[in-house]
Amino acid sequence: MSDPVVVRIEDLGFRYPRQQADALCGASLSVSGTEWVGLLGPNGGGKTTLLRLLLDQLEPTTGSIKVFGGSPAQARRRVGYVPQHAWIDPSVPATVLDLVLLGRLTGSSWGPFYDHRDRGLAMTALEETHTADLADRAWRTLSGGQQQRVLIARALASKADILLLDEPTTGIDIHREKELLRLLERLNQRLPILMVSHDIALVSHHMDRALWVDGAVHELDPHNLDSDSLEHFFHGEHP
């Protein structure tokens, strides 16, 4: 029987080169099944660093990370990532499908074209995010909300078994945000999601668990979240 624990982090520490303080120190958490976990916390508290450690972009200074029972490097292909700011140059002549096909890229991809299977999986991901009609559109012509959905499609095209999202609702209007959250709710029926957010109400209404990240990781009650209850966390007081 497979281990229901998807992510297990124990006593994790990380310090950026030439920095005096740790970005993360003694952080522990686990994510199981198809949980939707919100990561809240102050700017510079280590939320994005935590995602980058899970993505194998950074090496922990201390502690351990297991993703699907292995190292982040071993699990890299199973992790879908939607960044806060995907720096996709709008002047690059590329369609939405070109961008989503990046999710099918691997270290053994050679030659000029993706095969029929890869294109099929990319189109399926676009259909799942209701953006199939945008496949032939130029990336530079999409709205902010459409771009976020396409970036989720790119993560899904890699056949991800977990989604990591870094503030996906930043900069999109309320209507598009609702659409995006409905999409994530649907995806969460089959995928665990770890999502960085500054929106307390969003975390409270949609997520199974909420974690406060300020160097360490603290479990919060997602159904009793408001700015008053988090005030003491902002002042570094942990009950």
Add this chain to the structure above:
Amino acid sequence: MIRFFADAAVNPFLWSGLAAGVLASISCGVVGPYVVTRRLVFLASALAHIAIGGVGAAIYLASTYPAIFGRVEPIHGGLAAALIAAPILAVLKHRIKERLDTVVGALWAVGMSVGILLIKITPGYHTELMSYLFGNISFVTGRDLVFLAILSAVVVIVAVVFHRRFLALCLDDEFAELRGIPVLATDIILFLLIAATVIVLTQIVGLILVIALLSLPAAIAARITTRLGPTMAVTFGVSALVTTIPRIVVYGTPVSPEAAIVLATAGLYLAVVLSRRPDGR
């Protein structure tokens, strides 16, 4: 124009100049879009100027040690210098987060200075450097064409093999790294291709003006296409047009064909910029 075709009947150099333009357009069509979309125009320009050091070194060595280097041509020295500088510039791009332009500018100036210094101390009077600086499309030999054809073939083959990786870097290199693509190694391959293309284009417009052909046709194509494949095809077409038509039009006039090629390309770019928005509308 009529005079060009009349003279071409008796002067094969005129045809080989046109053939060189078309051959160079192949490399230009393949590599130019990567240079423009990955924003490498400044680094590619540095490669061209560093190559001048290699041209100077080849002239110096061939003149001073003819028994050993007598068969080495200046363009071979330029190619060697550009191929050596390519991985260095790629590594600098990845490792230096601040003041990259200063470091690259210094390398650019050092390369040119070495070339000028070596020419100066080479015994005898040498005019080759001028033709490599400003091009000499009127005197492209059959041997030059073979050299151009081989370099162009290598560029096309490597680009076909690496295309998906290059496109990934142009679109989102951070995501490409997450997907297991070694970004620095891939960039080094791309820089080597740019180095080879710089040398190919040197035959047409010279090292000083080479960046115009490497960037402007691709910039024109990128404004009127929505996918990189068609961008490459249009870049090839634009390059082939601007390396042949202006050459024929100014033939027999005091206007330098190399300058005419660059000015025509710049004029075409300006026309496209003024008439179309970047999103194609």
